[in-house]
Amino acid sequence: MTSVDLNADMGESYGPWVMGQDAALLEVITSANIACGFHAGDWDVMAATMRTAVSRGTGIGAHPGFPDMQGFGRRRMHVPPDSLRNLVAYQLGAARALAQTAGGEVRHLKLHGALANMCAEDAALARAAYEGALSVDPEIIVMVLAATAQQEAVEALGCRWAGEIFxxxxxxxxxxxxxxxxxxxxxxxxxxxxxxxxxMVQAGAIVTESGKRIPAAVDTICLHGDGKTALEIARSVRGALEGAGVTLEVFSGRTGAV
Structure with a gap:
């Protein structure tokens, strides 16, 4: 039987400014990637989002990004490898502390925005980011953009990982x-x-704009919550997968090459 996880990026509000549709999305998804206060979010938003995730039994993930709130973490930055390790470790540490206060735990990590895109192109950069996370929690599951340099990095590190498609x-x-x-x-x-x-789930492959099929580890699907039709998309995807006989459940992670 085919199974897949549904994840969404959230906890990206800041003080009174609301971003996304977190409460509604938490009724659809099985894993939540919660911003760590650098590209978005703050300590109160993180804590509140984690409490809700815990109450729903949703898998909690840390979602670190570049220190760029004005650009929402979508502007590329040059961060030396040693500093990048510290940047990721710092954000994961904060997420773990707040998850603990909410009665839960951080089980996975997913990079955000420009940092994620840069690491999808550069395995050495991805490795530095993931080494920062693994120095805090060697058992954490690293969520990677499937079939990119991010996956190359986790395979080389030998850590637990899960492949993501959008x-x-x-x-x-x-x-x-x-x-x-x-x-x-x-x-x-x-x-x-x-x-x-x-x-894509049934084929176990990414289907590109040109129609090319790239075999991939399809462990989890990202559903965004900050667009006009985002919540409709999330509900439509879940309904279609269930209608096709796909089981929805939190990913367990894998090791090694696909």
């Missing part, structure tokens, strides 16, 4: 995401997103 993003032929500035990069049609996800 419901609402188009793919290049190298398995990286089409840049948001390009037409069609972000998918807004719930039915289109749902069809794509059923196809």
């Amino acid at each position: 419901a609402d993003r188009a793919y290049n032929d190298d398995a990286t995401l089409v840049d948001r500035s390009q037409p069609g990069a972000v998918i807004h049609d719930p039915e289109q997103a749902a069809r794509r996800m059923v196809e």
Whole structure:
């Protein structure tokens, strides 16, 4: 029987400024990637989001990014490897502390935005980021953009990992995401997103814009919550997967190559 996890990035509000539809998404997903206060979020938002996730039995993940609130972590930055290790370790440490106060634990880590995209292109950079996380928790599951340099890094490190695909993003032929500035990069049609996800999960492959199929570890699907049709997409994807006989459950992680 085929199974898959559904994840979403959240906890990205700041003080009275609300970002996303976290409460509604937590009714759809099985894993939550919670911002750690650098690209978005703050300590109160982190704590509140984690309490809700714990109450729902949702898997908690740390979602570290560049220290760039104004740019929402989507602007590329040059951070030396040693500093990047510390940057990721710092954010994971904060997430672990607040998860503990909420009665839960951080079980996975997913990089955010420009940091994630850069690590999808550069295995050495990805390795530095993941080494920072593993220095804090050697058993943490690293969520990676499937079939990219991120996956190359975790396979080399021998750590636990899970492969991720995106419901609402188009793919290049190298398995990286089409840049948001390009037409069609972000998918807004719930039915289109749902069809794509059923196809990719059943095929165990990423289907690119050109129609190319890239065999991939499809362990989890990212559902965003900050677009006009994001919640509709999340619900449509879940419904389509369940209709296709796919079981939805928190990923357990894997080791080694696919």
